[in-house]
Amino acid sequence: MxxxxxxxxxxxxxxxxxxxxxxxxxxxxxxxxxxxxxxxxxxxxxxxxxxxxxxxxxxxxxxxxxxxxxxxxxxxxxxxxxxxxxxxxxxxxxxxxxxxxxxxxxxxxxxxxxxxxxxxxxxxxxxxxxxxxxxxxxxxxxxxxxxDTAFHQTMPEYAFRYAIPEALYRQEGIRVYGFHGTSHRYVSKKAAAWLNKPDAKLISIHLGNGSSITAVRAGQSVDTSMGFSPLAGLVMGTRSGDIDPAVIFHLISRGYSPDDVNRLLNKQSGMQGLTGFSDMRDIRKAMEAGDQAATLAYELYAYRVRKYIGAYAAILNGLDALIFTAGIGENDATMRAMICNELAFLNIYLDPDKNTTSSRQIRDISATDSPVKILVVPTNEELEIAQQSYELLQST
Amino acid sequence: MxxxxxxxxxxxxxxxxxxxxxxxxxxxxxxxxxxxxxxxxxxxxxxxxxxxxxxxxxxxxxxxxxxxxxxxxxxxxxxxxxxxxxxxxxxxxxxxxxxxxxxxxxxxxxxxxxxxxxxxxxxxxxxxxxxxxxxxxxxxxxxxxxxDTAFHQTMPEYAFRYAIPEALYRQEGIRVYGFHGTSHRYVSKKAAAWLNKPDAKLISIHLGNGSSITAVRAGQSVDTSMGFSPLAGLVMGTRSGDIDPAVIFHLISRGYSPDDVNRLLNKQSGMQGLTGFSDMRDIRKAMEAGDQAATLAYELYAYRVRKYIGAYAAILNGLDALIFTAGIGENDATMRAMICNELAFLNIYLDPDKNTTSSRQIRDISATDSPVKILVVPTNEELEIAQQSYELLQST
Ligand SMILES: Nc1ncnc2c1ncn2[C@@H]1O[C@H](COP(=O)(O)OP(=O)(O)O)[C@@H](O)[C@H]1O
Ligand SMILES: Nc1ncnc2c1ncn2[C@@H]1O[C@H](COP(=O)(O)OP(=O)(O)O)[C@@H](O)[C@H]1O
Structure with a gap:
């Protein structure tokens, strides 16, 4: 077929x-x-x-x-x-x-x-x-x-609601939806199969032009970093990710229009805003050439991922594996190393050699005795869509 | 004097x-x-x-x-x-x-x-x-x-910068400042003394009308949940805390003015927006009377604190004690229990009996064998200001 x-x-x-x-x-x-x-x-x-x-x-x-x-x-x-x-x-x-x-x-x-x-x-x-x-x-x-949002519909209400008047949720639909769901579902399924543990506690880290991170328990999304829109959460190529909402009102009071600020946070922020480059390969090159803004941006990017790993490890109350995927997650060993550095308190230990060995296959880059596995799982959203479509045809 | x-x-x-x-x-x-x-x-x-x-x-x-x-x-x-x-x-x-x-x-x-x-x-x-x-x-x-901001000036740059164009930091001062610093400094000093460990890794949880949480290492703030303004971070009495910034643009596109949204997020959100009450005592009462919105808000409030505890435990790569302080932190044993529930992965174990014994003194409410201590430390910002003023007079 x-x-x-x-x-x-x-x-x-x-x-x-x-x-x-x-x-x-x-x-x-x-x-x-x-x-x-x-x-x-x-x-x-x-x-x-x-x-x-x-x-x-x-x-x-x-x-x-x-x-x-x-x-x-x-x-x-x-x-x-x-x-x-x-x-x-x-x-x-x-x-x-x-x-x-x-x-x-x-x-x-x-x-x-x-x-x-x-x-x-x-x-x-x-x-x-x-x-x-x-x-x-x-x-x-x-x-x-x-x-894109479907996988996250299993989130509990205390995780998907914002602390705003209830009417804005009921009437306007303002809540966390989450995105990249097809990718998170695909790689977390692969990881659970690889671990041979259907009820695994996983953190799926999709780092591409857009980036998001999802806590998965027994195959279900329980929290994710993007929110009402794909602007929230991790730092991205051109998007700010999390930011104090008061920054928006401040910029408007300084003469920006709401549209200006919207464009600023979606198109001129993130790695682009910090370094002038949105592609992580350019940023790594600049960093290796001694560019301090690039070094800071690279650290800041990793730091935000680290905080989400901690947050999700806490709410899962345990962790079987981290999953790295998408352009940066699959290819940037330096970034993976920076993210996994000094996380012993969470039982996360990277093997530097395994980390720098490249492959197109699912692979484990954690130290042999690391209680938490660190997996690189190439994502394939198109295949996931084909598989879900196939399953739907078979089941009806 | x-x-x-x-x-x-x-x-x-x-x-x-x-x-x-x-x-x-x-x-x-x-x-x-x-x-x-x-x-x-x-x-x-x-x-x-x-x-x-x-x-x-x-x-x-x-x-x-x-x-x-x-x-x-x-x-x-x-x-x-x-x-x-x-x-x-x-x-x-x-x-x-x-x-x-x-x-x-x-x-x-x-x-x-x-x-x-x-x-x-x-x-x-x-x-x-x-x-x-x-x-x-x-x-x-x-x-x-x-x-209020002084204590947080020790934050590293990758923690205090936002992923927005560098000029907005250099020229407009847009960065994380953090607030409640006098309180976080006071209670973390008390806790380190109580632990007899000057280099302690601490998470200071100030839950009052305004709320914030700070990661402290060796007496220095290394990260905090409020940001450019006191709107960001935890859910508060009337403030939303963290929210996808795109919600603001969406509401403006639906006819709200920026001032409306500013007022909404600062004065009509948080626990007030979710339940109609901003005082945690009223919310507990409503919850005990079976009010589902109050129950959800209470869970959501705790959940956000739990995520920050995980995030800060990760970046500290270890944890000696949690500190609860301010009106809710010092008095609401039910909230403390909900926050500390199922955090075994972070070595956090509450003692339910100690938790419900009330006192005006610094006290440990963790289980006897809990590797991470859980302290309730009554804050006193006025005394901290007097002490800092006194020390300044003595030193000059
Ligand atoms: N070898 C590499 N090292 C570092 N980053 C890489 C590498 N290859 C690709 N990337 C990053 O992956 C990003 C694109 O990821 P991808 O998953 O294709 O994005 P999208 O979100 O558009 O699907 C690029 O911006 C680039 O920064
Ligand atoms: N016994 C209690 N149980 C629950 N909450 C309490 C209790 N006592 C005080 N509070 C909460 O503490 C909040 C005020 O905290 P406080 O630290 O005084 O605030 P502020 O941030 O204004 O200094 C009140 O809104 C109330 O919800």
């Missing part, structure tokens, strides 16, 4: 085709700069050369049509007709309190995704649009939504 | 007179509703009846003059003339990065306090005014400033 996974952004459309249940990726690609100058398509069939072509892509409908042509190309294609794709798994950012797992898309589900537009104004509308496009382009496929 | 301690608010003036170095309080009192209808004075000489009188008090200058009359009253007074007061210790809220300890007030110091008005617009101007009034009312006394 073929399942196509679609991850749509405001001007992009990423996709991956899987043969299930073998988890085999058949091809992967992306359409970028949709509706902008210089739009292009990148398409890679597993085991073949990558194709990249600059061409005008007016909108997401044109983009998905182009993907279909590539998939079913008589020479280089991987499918004989659109009808062999049994399901399309859509990444949808916000599922609010309505969706705790992968969901078959019906008119009612679409209405609910629409009702959540105010909570994710940049993401849900484009995800919604691409669902409608996919319904037209692949009319025989089952459309399935997999939500 | 007599030292008068003054703690001024926008419409109040609290004072306490100490004989030093014996730490003996001679009298304590407050002038309230200054410049408002129904202003009154409350004055209590140690060991005597409390005097309370409603009378018009037009401004802080009239208020302090009234305090002087009460102190030197021929019948009930405790001093023979203003000149026996050798020093006045002023609580000043914000010392910015300029003051890390008690400071003799000079014209230059006054200028610096003035320059910090933008960082503490509600507090520093009134503290400044009362310094000038005291200079007139007690011209022979040495005027000394003791800052």
């Amino acid at each position: 073929h399942i196509l996974v679609i991850n749509s952004g405001s001007s992009s459309l990423k996709y991956q085709l899987f043969a299930m249940p073998s988890d085999q990726p058949l091809c992967v690609g992306q359409v970028e700069r949709i509706g902008l100058d210089g739009s292009f398509v990148r398409h890679q069939v597993t085991g073949a050369d990558r194709l990249e072509r600059t061409e005008p892509i007016a909108d997401h409908a044109v983009g998905l049509q182009r993907v279909l042509e590539l998939l079913s190309d008589p020479v280089s294609g991987v499918i004989s007709s659109p009808d062999v794709i049994e399901a399309i798994g859509h990444r949808v950012v916000h599922g609010g309190e309505s969706f705790a797992s992968a969901t078959r898309i019906t008119p009612a589900v679409k209405e609910t995704i629409k009702a959540l537009f105010p909570l994710a104004p940049l993401h849900n509308p484009i995800n919604y649009l691409c669902i409608e496009i996919a319904e037209t382009t692949f009319p025989r496929a089952t459309q399935i939504a997999v939500f | 007599h030292i008068l301690v003054i703690n001024s608010g926008s419409s109040s003036l609290k004072y306490q007179l100490f004989a030093m170095p014996s730490d003996q309080p001679l009298c304590v009192g407050q002038v309230e509703r200054i410049g408002l209808d129904g202003s009154f004075v409350r004055h209590q000489v140690t060991g005597a009846d409390r005097l309370e009188r409603t009378e018009p008090i037009a401004d802080h200058a009239v208020g302090l003059q009234r305090v002087l009359e009460l102190l030197s009253d021929p019948v009930s007074g405790v001093i023979s003339s203003p000149d026996v007061i050798e020093a006045i210790g002023h609580r000043v809220v914000h010392g910015g990065e300029s003051f890390a300890s008690a400071t003799r007030i000079t014209p230059a110091v006054k200028e610096t306090i003035k320059a910090l008005f933008p960082l503490a617009p509600l507090h520093n101007p009134i503290n400044y005014l009362c310094i000038e009034i005291a200079e007139t009312t007690f011209p022979r006394a040495t005027q000394i400033a003791v800052f």
Whole structure:
């Protein structure tokens, strides 16, 4: 069975085709700069050369049509007709309190995704649009939504509520939702299987352009660092993460508009604001060249992760393993070492040699006698979406 | 030697007179509703009846003059003339990065306090005014400033900086300052002495109307939960504590003004927002009567404290004692039990019987074999200010 996974952004459309249940990726690609100058398509069939072509892509409908042509190309294609794709798994950012797992898309589900537009104004509308496009382009496929927020719906109420008037929760939906749920679910499942301990207490540390950290007990999210939006929590490439909310009012009193401050905290803060670079590789280079701002930012980044590890170890009242994942978590051994340094009180001991050995596989980088394991687990959100979609098809 | 301690608010003036170095309080009192209808004075000489009188008090200058009359009253007074007061210790809220300890007030110091008005617009101007009034009312006394922020000036830079553009720190002073420093310093000194361990790793938990938590190593603050302002960190009587900053932009997009949201998070949130009550005694009563919102708020309050305990235990990489202080910390045994529950992974074990025995003394409420001690230490910010003022006079 073929399942196509679609991850749509405001001007992009990423996709991956899987043969299930073998988890085999058949091809992967992306359409970028949709509706902008210089739009292009990148398409890679597993085991073949990558194709990249600059061409005008007016909108997401044109983009998905182009993907279909590539998939079913008589020479280089991987499918004989659109009808062999049994399901399309859509990444949808916000599922609010309505969706705790992968969901078959019906008119009612679409209405609910629409009702959540105010909570994710940049993401849900484009995800919604691409669902409608996919319904037209692949009319025989089952459309399935997999939500970034779904995994965190198991959080207890004392963890997901803010200390603000109750009406703002009941009427406006202001609470912690959490994001990156598909990634946290994927790597924590892998880790629990690796540990052979279904009820494991885990801390999943997703460090990419966006970063978040999740406390997992017996396969369920019990707390996470992103909140009502993806701005809260850890320091990120361009986002501030946690900050005293009074800073916003102070900046407004100094002449900034609310939109200025919103842009500042989302696009010009984080590592970018501290160092001028948002990519951790550039920051490491600057640090090695003696740049003090880069050194401080790197330490500050690690320090915030360390505090969350402590917080989650406390509320889990125990810890079987830390999990590092995503671009920085999987690749930046220096950062992993800085995060795990001097955590003996939490029974966390890194093995420096294992830490610097690189691999694309799940691996344990903790010292042999470390009571808490430290795992590096490559994430794969697309595969997780395909797997959840497959399971949904099997179960109904 | 007599030292008068003054703690001024926008419409109040609290004072306490100490004989030093014996730490003996001679009298304590407050002038309230200054410049408002129904202003009154409350004055209590140690060991005597409390005097309370409603009378018009037009401004802080009239208020302090009234305090002087009460102190030197021929019948009930405790001093023979203003000149026996050798020093006045002023609580000043914000010392910015300029003051890390008690400071003799000079014209230059006054200028610096003035320059910090933008960082503490509600507090520093009134503290400044009362310094000038005291200079007139007690011209022979040495005027000394003791800052709420001073104790936290030892925080490392990776802990006090926010992940925002560096210029906002350098030019606008946006960083973590922390507050309640006088209280955290007082109780952590007491605890280290009680443990007989000057380099103790401590977590000082100040739970009053305002609440904050501080990690202390060898007598120095290394991190604290309040930030640029007293809004951040733990849940408080009417303040939200930590919240995703995006909630502010969302509310503004829904029609709130920035001032509305500022008021909401400072005055209508916290326990007040969750339950309708800001006083923990009312919340406990509601909870015992079966009020579910009160139960949730109580759990949420404890949960946030627990996360900070874990975070600070991690960065201290060890822990000798937790310290509970201030109105809730000293008196609410149920809250202490909820906070310390299931923290075995951090070596924290409460003794339920010791916890419910009340006393006005420093006491250990941990289980006999608990590696981490749990101390209740009554705070006394006024005495700490008197002591710091006394030490400053002795050292110069
Ligand atoms: N070898 C490396 N060392 C350090 N950082 C890396 C390395 N490779 C990738 N990264 C970091 O990973 C980040 C992207 O992570 P990724 O998980 O791909 O992000 P996204 O959140 O967009 O999915 C980049 O910003 C880069 O800083
Ligand atoms: N016996 C008690 N049980 C629970 N809470 C108490 C008790 N006594 C006082 N409190 C709480 O202490 C709070 C005031 O603490 P306090 O330290 O005096 O505040 P402030 O921050 O104004 O100095 C009150 O709001 C009340 O909730």
